Amino acid sequence: MHVIIAGNSESEGQEAVRKIQEETLTGKVEFLYCDLASMKSIRQFVQRFRAKDCPLHVLVNNAGVMLVPERKTEDGFEEHFGLNYLGHFLLTNLLLDMLKQSGTHSHSARIITVSSATHYVGKLHLNDLQSRCSYSPHGAYAQSKLALVLFTYRLQHLLTANGSHVTANVVDPGVVNTELYKHVFWVVKVAKWMTAWLFFKTPEEGASTTIYAAVSPEMEGAGGCYLYNEERTKSADVAYDEELQRRLWTESCKMVGISDESSRVL
Numbered sequence: 001m002h003v004i005i006a007g008n009s010e011s012e013g014q015e016a017v018r019k020i021q022e023e024t025l026t027g028k029v030e031f032l033y034c035d036l037a038s039m040k041s042i043r044q045f046v047q048r049f050r051a052k053d054c055p056l057h058v059l060v061n062n063a064g065v066m067l068v069p070e071r072k073t074e075d076g077f078e079e080h081f082g083l084n085y086l087g088h089f090l091l092t093n094l095l096l097d098m099l100k101q102s103g104t105h106s107h108s109a110r111i112i113t114v115s116s117a118t119h120y121v122g123k124l125h126l127n128d129l130q131s132r133c134s135y136s137p138h139g140a141y142a143q144s145k146l147a148l149v150l151f152t153y154r155l156q157h158l159l160t161a162n163g164s165h166v167t168a169n170v171v172d173p174g175v176v177n178t179e180l181y182k183h184v185f186w187v188v189k190v191a192k193w194m195t196a197w198l199f200f201k202t203p204e205e206g207a208s209t210t211i212y213a214a215v216s217p218e219m220e221g222a223g224g225c226y227l228y229n230e231e232r233t234k235s236a237d238v239a240y241d242e243e244l245q246r247r248l249w250t251e252s253c254k255m256v257g258i259s260d261e262s263s264r265v266l
């Protein structure tokens with residue numbers, strides 16, 4: 001694999017590249033800047049990626065923020081919804097033709113999107129996706145993670161309808177000891193600090209289901225799955241609501257300014 005790490009921190013990205021190069025003795029890893037909270041930056045990233053003229057076999061939609069105070073992305077979207085969901089929605093759609101070209105009958109290209117168990121308590125407010133009526137950090141994070149599950153199922157439906165050799169799956173990494181918790185209340189931080197060794201997965205363990213979805217032979221050709229601990233499991237009932245999936249997709253296309261090709265697919 002030639003791995004491209006996309007992120008909004010040049011220093012963290014380059015550090016990850018350096019570590020991977022050291023451990024694997026390969027030069028086939030690089031960093032490309034992409035701020036998922038900026039539609040302009042996502043479009044620029046895709047342009048730079050296209051210019052490389054390499055295939056795209058695996059796309060991992062992993063970036064996320066949690067429990068940030070009420071604030072907006074540069075495009076004016078509520079940050080959880082704009083970054084966690086819409087950023088990946090746009091990125092995936094802009095890369096879809098390359099994924100379709102790269103997948104084959106025996107080796108589908110794969111899209112893996114990282115959601116969370118928090119989606120089980122999420123509610124999708126189609127009339128208030130930006131949480132303008134009432135903002136709660138928990139509610140906004142959970143909504144963004146539910147939106148990612150609905151998006152994955154709709155995407156798989158469209159890919160199947162088009163006969164594409166691309167699969168889309170969604171992953172819950174579990175509770176993992178990472179920087180994601182930097183915005184939680186300090187009492188929770190102390191509790192986490194004391195109990196992380198017992199209750200939290202390490203980042204390596206947290207990555208395992210994503211990697212399983214990305215490369216395991218067992219997942220060849222399988223799409224529309226919700227994976228936890230490297231096993232298929234059920235997501236929230238509401239995520240299987242096809243009408244809701246369709247309406248969210250249509251609304252998302254309008255928000256990010258792309259045409260809704262899916263309206264031609266039943």
Ligand SMILES: NC(=O)c1ccc[n+]([C@@H]2O[C@H](COP(=O)([O-])OP(=O)(O)OC[C@H]3O[C@@H](n4cnc5c(N)ncnc54)[C@H](O)[C@@H]3O)[C@@H](O)[C@H]2O)c1
Nearest residue numbers: 007008035036037062063064115116174175176178179180
């Ligand atoms: N840690 C957990 O317990 C847990 C549980 C469930 C789901 N998740 C999900 O796992 C994923 C990874 O989170 P993590 O736990 O590794 O947290 P993390 O904070 O360590 O990693 C988040 C990553 O997102 C990147 N990111 C943030 N804003 C960005 C932006 N504007 N543009 C591009 N990249 C940006 C960060 O640079 C970082 O690399 C997230 O989607 C998160 O919601 C984590």
